Amino acid sequence: MGGENQTLVAEFIFTGYPVLPVTRMSLLSFFLMVYLITLIGNGLIILITTCDPHLHTPMYFFLGNLSFLDICYTSSTIPQVLINFLVKRPTISLVRCFCQMLSTLFLGSTECLLLAVMAYDRFVAISNPLHYALIMSKSRCIHLALMSWTVAFLLTVLPFFFMPSRFCGQNEIDHFTCEVLAVMKLVCSDTSKNQVFMFASASFTLLAPFFFIVFSYMRIIITILQIRSVDGRSKAFSTCGSHLTVVTLFYGTAIFMYLRPQSKSSQVQDKFISVFYGVLTPMLNPLIYTLRNQEVKGALRRMAEKKGKL
Template sequence: MGRRVNETAVTEFILLGLSSNPHVKIALFGLFLTVYLITVVGNGLIVLLAVADPRLHTPMYFFLSNLSFLDICYTTSSIPQMLSHCLSAKPTISHARCFAQMYISLFLGMTECVLLAMMSYDRWVAVCNPLRYTLIMSKKVCVAMAAFSWGGSFLLILVPSLTGQASLCGHNVVNHFACEIQAMLKLACSDTRGNQIIMFATSILTLLLPFGFILVTYARIIATVLKMHSAENRTKAFSTCSSHLMVVVLFYGTAMSMYLRPKSRTSSNQDKFIAIFYGTITPMLNPLIYSLRNKDVKQAFWKVTGRKRYL
């Protein structure tokens, strides 16, 4: 009975954040505010252009707009809270809000993993089966693939949420800037092996399998591109796929280093910096990577803004 009382006593959590130094927290506030504004404006602009310009009504930009919308939601689930905590002497979050943030962030992260795999399939069809591209990647197929990315991830997130939460026994100090599932499990006083097994299995489904699929599709793409006789076609194909591959390396590399490495009972600053990279930096870089290397996006921008571009 005493253990049950301790569990129910946890009504809020204290987030230690990245630093307790007031001057450092002010600097972090300015940094993350800048990152958040760039992320929202950049990704929002890609969504707007994909909707407004008919030339971007293609499968590639359909998936890219889904990715951009997802990245806006992903950063919004954590950065505004980080900003408020940078200005607070004692950053706290309620029990309900903490677990809501944890599951929402986990759901969005899983969705991004699957969506990036869908985008690699689109690039594979475009390069390896160009004559059948419009037939294979029809509007109905694209919508079904996007729905699978969002819906499948939502069903996967129900598994850990329905298996029950680990017993906290009064522990409420989280060595993190957000309610990240790895940091939350380190507060548990009960046996978390079941939670760890479920999380590892989910990581295999949402990280290893999609990443393996991406590697296979890009191996096929590279083999096809190398067989092309035209140097111009090879350059165009590599340019089209390189942006997506850069995003894949950035996101999967940091996410796998967090969720697939051996777990420890204590949180480290390394965990927090890795989480910053895949949770805030990568969503900010995505629109920059795609727009700066993509002529269609830049042309759509000049068209929507009503400006003429002179070469």
């Protein structure tokens, strides 16, 4: 009974935050700035893809979904991080920690699948333009988006409840958030089966969509090179280049994080990698799509002109 009592953990203590007040305030300002840019940038994408009739196409429907997903993803962690920078002893309850892990896993997996769907959309648009409107109908776009959310739910939320929860009194997380890999290092029971399952799940949500995207873009590049019009090739490369940039940033860091051998020891690089794909990438997504996309720029100009006339 004494051993069991030691495993009861009511809250976790974050030890990944810097001690020096100057460093804490600098990081607080950084996270706050990134969060505000993420909200404003992705909010604008959602606004223009919803309100501008010129952007009522499958590509921008999925882009709006991605922006909504990025807002949810960052909002599941950053507000708590901002609060933690202001307190001397940052803590989180066991229930809230598990909810945070659950939401980040679910939303991150959904983004992986949604990026694959966006690659499929570009493949159909460039490889089969005459039948694009028929293949990517409004109902099919909605079904593909719902499929991304549903499959991610089945792969992350349901198996999550079978995770081990014996922490043997250890409740110090060397991280900024309840990152699942950081929390798993505190589990004292045998986690070999869970690591195998996590690897299999990560392979399905990371590697399978990633290889599908690579295959799709290999076919897309072949098709683009066959386009005789220089302007047509330039427009196609510009549109696909934005998506490939987002895919590289998100998948590159996530694959390195989840598909390498894990150990009980804490690594400083884990914190920075998770910040990159969980905080910086959602901020960069709208900037990448806006800066490289003339249609989005045009929609922003039209919206600004309408405001000026009011």
